[in-house]
Amino acid sequence: MLDPVELAAELIRIRSPSGSEGDLADFLIRTLRRFMDVERGPLGAVVGRLQRGEGPTVALEGHMDTVPPGDEASWSVAPYAGAVEEGLLYGRGAVDMKGAIAAQIAGVAAAQREVQGTLYLVYVTHEESAEGIVLGRVFEEIGLPDLVILGEPTDLRLGIGHRGRAIVRLVAKGRAAHAAMPELGVNAVEKLLRELPRALQRELPRDPLLGKGTQAVTSVSTPTSGPIIPDRCVAEIDRRILPGETRDSVLGTYKGLELEVGIAKGELRSYTGEAFLVEYFFPAWVFPPQEGFIQWAWQALGRPPFRIWRFSTDGVMSAGVLGIPTFGYGPGEESLAHQADEHVPVGDIARAAEGYRKLVTRMGELSRIPLRRGGLGG
Structure with missing residues (x-):
């Protein structure tokens, strides 16, 4: 069984600024190959696929790239050490969003035998530069899923949209x-x-x-x-x-x-x-809390509070352009992203992994829920 905290620390130690994600992509391909089919997709994205029987197609999504650390002297913990201190995992990308990638992978690995339908893990390049563009290219190749789950930080709340x-x-x-x-x-x-x-x-x-x-x-x-x-x-x-x-x-x-x-x-x-x-035009999107698939996620995750992100995500493509039902769930507080001493509680990474596991094990229920394309996009 994969330990999501150890995996997150390993991901942080691999530098992956926008346009230089190749080493991290190689590592993720080796990791995912242990329990699912995986390939290098358009523009260097990593695309893992796991199919069991008939059912909906769900994509768990994240981005491999990070912003640079800035002045490393302003960090109290080295930005690429992947160090844990007093229950917090420090490093560039801990919040945005290597903690979530590790949690997604660990959660799917734990639930792999309970998948009902087709499950993708999609990790894109250049999100920090131009959110949504690479994800759109991936969907052109693999087809549109029925549901997209973004791993951007929500502090374990349920993200339903953003400007x-x-x-x-x-x-x-x-x-x-x-x-x-x-x-x-x-x-x-x-x-x-x-x-x-x-x-x-x-x-x-x-x-x-x-x-x-x-x-x-x-x-x-x-x-x-x-x-x-x-x-x-x-x-x-x-x-x-x-x-x-x-x-x-x-x-x-x-x-x-x-x-x-x-x-x-x-x-x-x-x-x-x-x-x-x-x-550089990326439309807004939001789904109302009463939407069927949002209620499904809310119940599966134990009824967390809803959240509107202040920043932008790859949801601009999945929901804003393509109208695919989309929500977000991930560890970390978004206000810590891109800052010195970026950090995430290790307990939240473990809880996120469990949350993803629950979502995956219940994905067969989505066959009974209308997954309408649309939302309130741009």
Whole structure:
């Protein structure tokens, strides 16, 4: 039987920043091969499959990548030691989300003979860079499951949705000139600085479950340096969006500014060498607590409180784009993610493993529950 805490510590010791998850993928493939079929999927994802008889198709999902540790001197415990101190497992990814991956694997290993239907374990790359994109590619290959269970941290509560995310690019254009003769040019930086406060004063929508939409400037850049009046300046705004918001409605928020406005796009590269394009628009999603499959999970897990995440997850693809019934359950408090001294109680990892075991052993019950595609997505 797999010990979820020992496994989580091993996962933490394998560095896996976005785009460099290959060593962790290799380790997970070796681990999963002990009790299920497994392969390397699109863009370096790890896809395990276990089928027993007829029944629903369920995917337990997580991401292998982590953010960097930042200044390691700010940690009181080395970020990749996988050390346990006073009942807490420390390390980058302990909360987000190697503790959950270990718990999922241990829970499925314990329940493998009780699976009724088809069970996938899906571990993706580049979630921290562009949530949902790699998961979508995996589903293109294996088909859409009936239910997705996210392992993102919920503090062992039941996650039923969150706001979406869009990166909005505001571009100011000017005219270059020598900095000694600024009157001959049009300074794009100054133009952006005039317009940016107007952008940040725009009214944003509110949702009764997910709360208020927010926006935050995350970068300001210009391609020029030296004694040149810049002819271009770009700001990026992290917009947290609500159900019903579309690309057009988000961009319409900034109508009337003397700036070019668009959704940011970029290219990412997997550790396998595959490059892929990303548009940074990830819709919101939420399922009401009274939904049949949410009630099934609530009962199976012992009636935990419900939770709305403050950050974004791969649910933007499974629920927000594809409309697949989706919920989340995992160890760890989300506010500790990405921080120095990230940690999770070892008891919560063990309890999460037991929770996943219960969900897997009861997955046959889902055949009697309507699993409608939809939810309140973007």
